[in-house]
Each structure stands twice: as C-alpha cells, then as structure tokens.
Amino acid sequence: MTTLNSRVPEGPIKDKWTLYKDHIDLVNPANKRNIDIIVVGTGLAGGSAAATLAELGYNVKAFAYQDSPRRAHSIAAQGGINAAKNYMGDGDSNYRLFYDTVKGGDYRSREANVHRLAEVSGAIIDQCVAQGVPFARDYGGLLDNRSFGGVLVSRTFYAKGQTGQQLLLGCYSAMNRQIARGKIEMFNRHEMLDVVKIDGKARGIIARDLITGEIERHSAHAVVIATGGYGNVYFLSTNAMGSNATAAWKIHKKGAYFANPCFTQIHPTCIPRSGDYQSKLTLMSESLRNDGRIWVPAKIEDAKAIQQGKLKPTAIAEEDRDYFLERRYPAYGNLVPRDVASRAAKERCDAGHGVNATGEAVYLDFAAAIHRYGSTKAKIQGLHNPSKEEVIKLGEAVIEEKYGNLFQMYEKIIDENPYKTPMMIYPATHYTMGGVWVDYNLMTTVPGLYCIGEANFSDHGANRLGASALMQGLADGYFVLPYTIGDYLADDIRTGKIPTNSPEFDEVEKSVKDQLEFFVNNKGTHSVDYFHKKLGLVMWNKVGMARNEKGLKEAIKEIQDIREDFWKNVKVPGSLNELNPELEKAGRVADFLELGELFAKDALEREESCGGHFREEHVTEDGEAKRDDKNFAYVAAWEYTGKPSEAILHKEQLEFKDIELKTRSYK
Numbered sequence: 001m002t003t004l005n006s007r008v009p010e011g012p013i014k015d016k017w018t019l020y021k022d023h024i025d026l027v028n029p030a031n032k033r034n035i036d037i038i039v040v041g042t043g044l045a046g047g048s049a050a051a052t053l054a055e056l057g058y059n060v061k062a063f064a065y066q067d068s069p070r071r072a073h074s075i076a077a078q079g080g081i082n083a084a085k086n087y088m089g090d091g092d093s094n095y096r097l098f099y100d101t102v103k104g105g106d107y108r109s110r111e112a113n114v115h116r117l118a119e120v121s122g123a124i125i126d127q128c129v130a131q132g133v134p135f136a137r138d139y140g141g142l143l144d145n146r147s148f149g150g151v152l153v154s155r156t157f158y159a160k161g162q163t164g165q166q167l168l169l170g171c172y173s174a175m176n177r178q179i180a181r182g183k184i185e186m187f188n189r190h191e192m193l194d195v196v197k198i199d200g201k202a203r204g205i206i207a208r209d210l211i212t213g214e215i216e217r218h219s220a221h222a223v224v225i226a227t228g229g230y231g232n233v234y235f236l237s238t239n240a241m242g243s244n245a246t247a248a249w250k251i252h253k254k255g256a257y258f259a260n261p262c263f264t265q266i267h268p269t270c271i272p273r274s275g276d277y278q279s280k281l282t283l284m285s286e287s288l289r290n291d292g293r294i295w296v297p298a299k300i301e302d303a304k305a306i307q308q309g310k311l312k313p314t315a316i317a318e319e320d321r322d323y324f325l326e327r328r329y330p331a332y333g334n335l336v337p338r339d340v341a342s343r344a345a346k347e348r349c350d351a352g353h354g355v356n357a358t359g360e361a362v363y364l365d366f367a368a369a370i371h372r373y374g375s376t377k378a379k380i381q382g383l384h385n386p387s388k389e390e391v392i393k394l395g396e397a398v399i400e401e402k403y404g405n406l407f408q409m410y411e412k413i414i415d416e417n418p419y420k421t422p423m424m425i426y427p428a429t430h431y432t433m434g435g436v437w438v439d440y441n442l443m444t445t446v447p448g449l450y451c452i453g454e455a456n457f458s459d460h461g462a463n464r465l466g467a468s469a470l471m472q473g474l475a476d477g478y479f480v481l482p483y484t485i486g487d488y489l490a491d492d493i494r495t496g497k498i499p500t501n502s503p504e505f506d507e508v509e510k511s512v513k514d515q516l517e518f519f520v521n522n523k524g525t526h527s528v529d530y531f532h533k534k535l536g537l538v539m540w541n542k543v544g545m546a547r548n549e550k551g552l553k554e555a556i557k558e559i560q561d562i563r564e565d566f567w568k569n570v571k572v573p574g575s576l577n578e579l580n581p582e583l584e585k586a587g588r589v590a591d592f593l594e595l596g597e598l599f600a601k602d603a604l605e606r607e608e609s610c611g612g613h614f615r616e617e618h619v620t621e622d623g624e625a626k627r628d629d630k631n632f633a634y635v636a637a638w639e640y641t642g643k644p645s646e647a648i649l650h651k652e653q654l655e656f657k658d659i660e661l662k663t664r665s666y667k
C-alpha cells in the first residue's frame with residue numbers, strides 16, 4: 001500500500017511550524033509580481049488567502065459563483081471562532097486548544113497540523129480586530145468569550161449570532177483593497193468546472209461565466225481550491241443551497257486524493273424538518289447550549305400526548321423531565337461535543353420520547369437561564385423580593401441581548417415564542433470533516449494544487465468542535481498557505497506566463513463543454529432536484545447518524561441506480577448561453593452522485609465508530625462509540641481510478657506522540 005507523505009517537519013511539536021518557516025524557500029518581492037495564483041472560492045478561507053497572497057505581491061485571480069464574496073456560505077456562521085487567548089483567565093493555552101481539538105476529533109487528525117492551528121489562532125483574532133470586526137466585548141471593553149461544546153474553558157470569540165458575517169466583511173475589505181490595486185482580479189458569478197494539469201502540475205482552470213454561459217480558460221502557476229464542504233450531498237442540510245462539491249470532486253478525478261469522505265458532522269441544534277417539500281434546514285447556533293437545557297419527557301405517555309398536540313411542554317413537571325445530556329454526561333452536560341449530543345437525541349427519539357408530530361425533536365429550554373439571569377439582574381438593580389414576572393422580564397432581556405437574532409429567527413420559522421415555550425431542535429447535516437487530502441503544506445497529491453478551508457480534510461478528525469471551522473479557514477488563508485505556497489513557487493520564478501492555448505486546455509475545455517451540452521440536450525423526464533432528493537434520502541437513512549454494513553451495501557447499490565437513472569432521464573430546461581440555475585445544479589448533482597457512493601464505501605470500510613461516524617456494529621456496552629485504534633488510526637485517502645466503486649484506498653497512519661490516545665469520555 002502506498003504511504004502518503006504528509007511532509008510533517010521534524011522537531012518537537014511546539015517548534016515544528018517555527019522551524020519550518022525558518023527554513024522554507026522564499027520568493028523575493030520582484031519575482032512575486034511575475035507569479036499568478038488562482039484562488040477558487042472566496043468564503044473565509046479563499047477570501048483570506050486571496051487578500052494575503054495579493055498583499056504579498058502575487059497576482060491573484062479569484063473566483064466565486066455568487067455575485068459577491070460577501071455572499072459565501074461563511075456568512076451563515078453564527079456562534080463564533082475559537083482562539084487560545086486565555087482572556088478569561090480560565091486556564092486556556094495553545095496546548096489545551098490543541099488537545100481539545102485532537103480529542104474532540106476522536107483522535108483521527110494529524111497532530112502537527114492541529115498544533116499549528118492552535119499556535120496561529122490568537123493571531124487570527126488580532127488580524128480581525130485590526131480589520132474592524134466588531135467582536136462582543138465585556139463591560140470593561142475587553143473582548144468577551146463564551147463556551148462551545150467539548151471544552152472546559154471559554155475561548156470562543158463572537159459577534160452576537162453573526163460571527164461569520166462580520167468576519168467575512170473584514171476579509172472582504174482586505175480583498176477589496178487588493179481588487180482596487182489590481183492585485184486581485186475578481187471573477188464573481190464564475191463557476192470552476194475543471195482543473196487543467198500540464199506536466200503533472202496544476203496550471204489552470206476551466207470556468208463558466210454563469211451570466212453569459214461563456215466557457216473561459218484561466219492559467220496560473222498554482223491553483224488553490226477553497227470551495228467549502230459537501231454537506232449538501234444529503235440534499236437537506238444547514239449549508240447554503242448552492243454549497244457543492246464540484247471543484248473538490250473534479251480535482252479528485254484529476255489525481256487529488258479524497259480523504260475520510262464518511263466523516264460528516266450532524267449538528268444537534270437545528271430546527272426540525274417540517275415536511276417533504278422542504279429544501280433547506282436551519283441551524284440554531286451551538287452557543288445556545290451555553291444557556292439552554294436539553295430535555296424530553298421522561299414518561300412515554302407524556303411524549304405521546306405532546307406528539308398528538310394534547311399537552312404543552314410547560315405543563316410537564318420538573319421531575320417528569322429527562323435532561324438526558326446532563327444525566328448521561330455530568331461533566332460536560334449540555335456542552336458535550338456535537339456527535340455525542342446528536343446521537344443522544346436520536347437515541348431518545350428512537351425510544352419514542354421525541355416531542356413534535358414526527359417524534360423527531362427534543363427541547364432546548366431557556367426557562368432556567370431566564371430565571372437565573374433575571375434573579376441576578378434583580379439583585380444588581382436592588383430589587384428586593386421581585387415578583388416572578390419581574391424576574392422573567394429581566395432574564396428575558398439578558399437572553400435577548402445574547403441571542404436575540406437567533407430567537408427571532410426561530411420564531412419566524414416555527415411561529416412559537418422561544419422565550420415562553422422551549423425551542424424544538426433535532427440533528428441535521430451541517431459540516432464535512434472529510435475532504436480533499438492535503439499535506440502539511442496544504443498541497444493535494446497534485447503538485448501546485450492546494451486545498452484550504454472546509455474543502456480539505458485536515459484538522460478536525462472525525463468530529464469538529466464548535467467554532468473551529470472559522471478558525472481553520474482563516475488560519476489556512478491568512479497564516480498558513482501564504483508561507484507554504486511560497487516554498488513551492490520559489491521553483492517557478494523563471495517559468496513565465498502559462499499559455500492557455502495548449503492541448504491540455506483544449507482537452508479539458510472540450511470535456512466540460514460536452515457535459516454541459518449533454519445536459520441541455522438530454523430532454524429527460526425528471527428535474528435535477530428529483531434525483532438530488534432521492535440521493536439525500538438514501539444518504540440520510542443509510543449513511544446518516546448511524547450506519548451498518550447491510551445498510552451501507554444497500555446504499556452503494558441504490559446510489560449507483562440513482563446515478564444511472566440520472567444520466568438517462570435528467571431534464572435540464574433552458575440553454576447553454578444564459579443564466580441557467582438548473583444547468584448549474586445538474587453538474588453539481590452529477591458530482592454528488594459519485595461522491596455519495598465513495599462516502600458510503602468509506603463508511604463501510606471503516607469498521608469502527610469514531611466521532612461523526614457511528615457504526616452500529618461497534619458500540620460499547622453503554623451505547624457509546626467504540627473506536628479501534630489498532631486497526632483504524634489512519635486517514636483514509638481515496639484515489640480515483642475511473643469509478644467510485646474502484647477507488648483505491650491509501651492510508652496515512654496517524655502518529656500520536658504528544659497526546660495519549662484515550663477513550664473519549666465526557667462523563
């Protein structure tokens with residue numbers, strides 16, 4: 001079996017990144033002006049990379065399918081971004097952030113990368129503050145922090161429930177400065193449809209202008225993919241509707257290995273599905289678990305009455321409530337990591353204790369927090385013996401200050417007031433830890449082709465802790481890639497412009513055009529969404545929160561059948577040379593239909609339970625995930641050989657020299 005070279009530098013873990021930076025090749029400023037870099041995707045990862053590379057002096061061409069980088073899916077991030085600043089004085093450190101992230105990922109991530117992430121985390125906050133990102137501050141004016149799941153310290157920086165939006169505005173201003181200087185050429189409304197390799201190196205892309213339909217060739221000395229995650233393979237997810245895997249999948253087909261596709265995060269606090277016609281799910285930020293208590297009725301008859309609309313949650317007495325996370329995991333309670341919280345909710349709902357009409361919901365209740373905050377406020381205001389109503393009013397005001405926009409969003413969608421009656425939540429697909437395999441330099445298995453942000457597999461192992469995706473995307477873009485790419489480009493200073501009139505560009509452009517023409521000419525019977533929904537259902541039922549061998553084998557066959565049907569019967573209205581969203585979706589769903597199969601194959605091969613991957617055959621006596629470190633402490637990196645079913649598995653063995661492999665416990 002091929003051994004993947006992760007190119008982790010030598011030396012003690014705390015010195016690796018510093019030593020690496022001290023010894024890499026550099027490109028001098030005059031030479032940077034002669035080097036072009038393509039960045040595909042301008043969410044937080046790609047946007048921060050584009051801005052920094054341009055600031056360094058490279059010529060950047062940046063691509064996004066939205067009409068502005070400000071509309072990237074990153075804008076949706078609500079809860080916050082982690083950094084080991086220890087501003088709260090609660091014992092945080094780079095080591096603790098490193099430790100929590102490796103443990104939270106169920107010991108399936110590369111130690112050296114995670115340590116580097118922790119090391120640069122503090123600089124991200126400084127950078128964003130300098131850009132003017134309005135992080136929340138405490139009464140003394142210092143940056144405030146809150147807690148997210150899986151940790152015992154408060155290290156999450158936030159801007160109300162709009163952290164991603166504010167970070168993206170900061171990043172976009174940094175990009176705009178470079179756009180104005182001509183160092184970034186921004187291609188909005190452009191979709192990359194394939195990568196072009198020359199002499200084995202990534203040298204360009206083929207993109208479609210989504211407004212005119214024109215197919216364009218773009219060349220560069222290196223290509224960076226920052227196109228986000230593939231959660232929409234499930235059709236329903238908390239991701240933006242347009243989030244897709246096309247760029248990642250196309251580069252996989254051109255030689256980039258795809259790692260751990262089965263590691264997907266199912267987030268515990270989403271608004272439950274309401275019906276078959278729904279096309280999107282909504283996240284309620286994990287930050288709500290700081291104050292919300294999760295429960296279901298302890299008595300099955302109460303749950304039934306609630307499901308039938310005969311009983312209200314507020315009518316259930318305290319002793320008849322099962323705060324199942326607090327009961328099962330007393331040390332972390334409602335702040336256990338997402339995989340643990342999601343599985344526990346599913347277990348209660350499967351046992352019949354779910355609380356909406358479908359039986360697939362649990363409560364997230366703020367009554368205790370409202371009472372606690374209200375009582376404190378009353379004391380501060382010198383109110384003696386305040387009435388219950390006064391306490392509630394004061395408490396609700398505190399909750400509104402912390403989470404007001406999230407509560408408002410919930411009320412708009414569900415039409416219930418979450419200050420008065422507990423929210424209903426249920427797990428939903430949210431984030432993909434798997435992705436394109438990259439080495440320590442964030443380079444894929446194709447020379448000159450890099451992958452950053454959610455699109456790559458790195459740092460989060462089998463489960464991502466809350467508030468660490470933004471940290472990783474910005475670490476990659478602002479602080480890691482700008483160094484590592486220079487080491488590669490130092491060999492390219494004499495190459496000169498890469499021409500686009502080569503046979504390699506001809507060939508890739510032709511295959512892109514052929515596929516687009518096929519779609520508009522196929523005149524099939526079913527819409528793209530018809531196939532996407534079918535795929536999503538198979539993924540959720542058989543490759544979702546719990547998986548088993550039988551279901552996975554069935555899923556592989558079912559996905560192959562849906563794919564065959566798709567290529568025979570898909571109907572794409574409209575034409576090539578116009579804005580055609582159905583045509584865009586067709587290409588994306590074609591790729592999901594292949595990725596879904598590899599996903600199930602990976603889940604089948606991984607005969608253990610770890611993090612977001614729960615195999616029903618591998619469970620401890622008390623129902624927890626049972627890892628198999630002896631046989632599965634590796635990154636599964638898949639090589640494409642023509643069909644997902646024929647993909648070849650390469651294993652990157654994970655070494656744990658600085659953190660002891662332990663059974664993860666939050667009890």
Ligand SMILES: Cc1cc2nc3c(=O)[nH]c(=O)nc-3n(C[C@H](O)[C@H](O)[C@H](O)COP(=O)(O)OP(=O)(O)OC[C@H]3O[C@@H](n4cnc5c(N)ncnc54)[C@H](O)[C@@H]3O)c2cc1C
Nearest residue numbers: 041042043045065074077079080192228453454467469470
């Ligand atoms: C509702 C929600 C809330 C979240 N909250 C948090 C949080 O509080 N904290 C946290 O740490 N994480 C959070 N996350 C996760 C986090 O937001 C994402 O992981 C992160 O923003 C991804 O950033 P990215 O830059 O990698 O990708 P994205 O932001 O998805 O950007 C992708 C970019 O690629 C472009 N693109 C895609 N395909 C192509 C193509 N083929 N051609 C051209 N361009 C393309 C898009 O136009 C876009 O510019 C949340 C996620 C969701 C869904």
